[in-house]
Amino acid sequence: MRLTVIGSVAFDSVETPFGKKEDVLGGSATYASVSASFFTPVNLISVVGTDFPMRHRTMFNKRNIDTSGLENKKGKTFRWKARYHYDLSYAETLSTHLNVFEGFRPEIPKNVTSKDNLLLANIDPELQDWIFEKINPRGLVACDTMNLWIEHKRKELLKLLKKVDLFLLNDAEARQLSGETNLLDAAKYIAGQGAKMIVIKKGEHGALFFSKELRFMVPAYLLKKLADPTGAGDTFAGGMTGYLSKTRKITDSVLRKALVYGSILASFTVEKFSIEGLLKADLKDIENRYRHFEKLTKF
Ligand code: AMP
Numbered sequence: 001m002r003l004t005v006i007g008s009v010a011f012d013s014v015e016t017p018f019g020k021k022e023d024v025l026g027g028s029a030t031y032a033s034v035s036a037s038f039f040t041p042v043n044l045i046s047v048v049g050t051d052f053p054m055r056h057r058t059m060f061n062k063r064n065i066d067t068s069g070l071e072n073k074k075g076k077t078f079r080w081k082a083r084y085h086y087d088l089s090y091a092e093t094l095s096t097h098l099n100v101f102e103g104f105r106p107e108i109p110k111n112v113t114s115k116d117n118l119l120l121a122n123i124d125p126e127l128q129d130w131i132f133e134k135i136n137p138r139g140l141v142a143c144d145t146m147n148l149w150i151e152h153k154r155k156e157l158l159k160l161l162k163k164v165d166l167f168l169l170n171d172a173e174a175r176q177l178s179g180e181t182n183l184l185d186a187a188k189y190i191a192g193q194g195a196k197m198i199v200i201k202k203g204e205h206g207a208l209f210f211s212k213e214l215r216f217m218v219p220a221y222l223l224k225k226l227a228d229p230t231g232a233g234d235t236f237a238g239g240m241t242g243y244l245s246k247t248r249k250i251t252d253s254v255l256r257k258a259l260v261y262g263s264i265l266a267s268f269t270v271e272k273f274s275i276e277g278l279l280k281a282d283l284k285d286i287e288n289r290y291r292h293f294e295k296l297t298k299f
Contacts, residue, residue, distance in 0.1 A: 001139065003245040004112050005033040005238065006045040006131050007121025008101065009052075009070065010078040014273065016228045017086055024274035025056055027078060028121035028144065031234035034278050035265045036119070036242030037063045038286060043112050045069035045131065049077040049100045059279070068109040073100040088229045089203035090172075096148075105130060114138050117245045120164070121234055122146050125156040132163055140250070142166040142241045143195075144233065150176050162194035168237050170201045183208060199240070199259070201233050209259055214252050218259045219297060221267035221289055228273045232266040235278065239265030264289045 007029030013022045033042045042065045050072070060067050076099040082091045104127065117139040120128040128143060143164040149157055150173055157177075161167060167190060175181060178189035187198050187210040197211040206219040240262035247254045264286055268277040 001245045001248050002041050002043060002113075002116040003036050003119060003241055004043045004045060004069075004116045004135065004137075005029050005036065005119045005121055006106075006128070007032060007119075007123045007144075007234070008078050008080075009044075009046040009048050010080050011051075012230060012274070013079070013081040014084075014228055014230050015082075016084040016088070018227050019273065021228075021273045023079075026080065026231060026274060028123060028231075028234040030275060031231035031269060031278070032119055032121040032144075032238030032241075033060065033065050034063060034275050035235040035238030035269075036245070037065050038239070038265065038281075038283060039242035039261075040245040042066065042242075043069055043109065043116065045106050045108070045112070047071040047073050047078075047100045047104050047106065049073060049075045052077050066109070066111060069106060069112060071104075071106055073104075075100045082230070084229060088226065089170075091230070093148075108134050117241060118142070119237060119241045120144065120160075121237060122149075125149050125153050125160050129156065129160045129163075132160070140165050140241065140244060142168065142237060144168045144237045145173065147173055147176060158193055161190070164195055166197040166199065166241070167195035168199040168201065168233070168240075170203065170233060174200045197255075199236075199262075201236060203229065203232070206263060207236065207259060209255065211255075214255060216256055216259060218256075218263050221264055221293060222296065223267055223271060226270050227277075229270050230273075231269050231275070235269040236262040236266045239263075260290065260293055261286070264293060 008027035010027030011023040012026030079097040081094040118137045120143040174186040178186040180186040209216040243258040268281040271277040
């Protein structure tokens with residue numbers, strides 16, 4: 001089943017204790033669609049400026065990511081600048097320039113249908129909701145967000161939550177949204193807002209899954225070296241929804257595997273800056289880590 005991904009395509013400037021990169025390819029929809037494309041064909045809906053090089057579009061197309069919904073607008077591509085300290089779970093945003101995203105309301109390409117699954121990767125919840133209404137999806141609808149929107153667009157986000165099947169956010173965001181310190185209480189609050197399935201990502205400590213029928217926890221894949229945590233959450237969301245789109249049927253066992261694949265894909269992202277780690281990986285590398293993961297967690 002095809003997966004439609006909407007979110008940001010960006011140029012990121014990032015500093016971590018392990019290095020610094022300027023204006024490298026990033027954005028929630030970039031990480032999510034490259035990650036999902038290991039499992040399923042993707043339709044990418046986003047916007048870039050005239051400064052966006054053709055080679056990035058070619059990279060998407062080579063990976064079975066349809067870019068007819070990646071609009072080219074006069075102006076500059078979205079830019080995000082951030083710094084991480086030794087606690088890599090927290091990104092200090094130094095600047096956000098929406099640029100061409102200002103007031104962006106995309107044309108929905110003809111090949112995007114209501115039958116496809118939909119991943120609303122992190123972007124303004126008003127835009128996520130607009131896309132939802134435009135597409136009127138009948139497949140799985142997943143949604144990711146960030147602290148900025150919880151703080152400034154809470155009402156819009158809560159309205160959207162009633163429509164989504166799977167909501168992904170990190171532990172700090174779950175606490176911020178719910179006002180609860182305990183993550184079980186936070187998940188209960190979020191479920192009360194309408195999300196049927198909830199993933200609370202905990203960075204290097206893995207992720208928690210909650211639904212009426214299933215509770216499950218998955219660790220993060222153990223790595224020797226880490227370069228940059230940017231995009232780990234988006235990669236997780238893309239890997240998980242990509243796998244669910246491939247399998248079509250959602251059972252407890254499929255959900256557990258989807259979480260493991262999300263975790264494994266994220267491990268490739270954090271090993272390098274930008275999407276370099278994802279681009280280097282292939283299906284064999286993913287399966288090797290999957291088997292290693294099984295060994296590490298079996299008891
Ligand atoms: P993550 O590390 O998963 O939280 O996501 C990092 C990515 O989100 C970066 O590549 C940024 O370009 C992108 N990003 C940062 N702020 C925003 C925002 N306000 N809206 C959309 N995308 C953003």
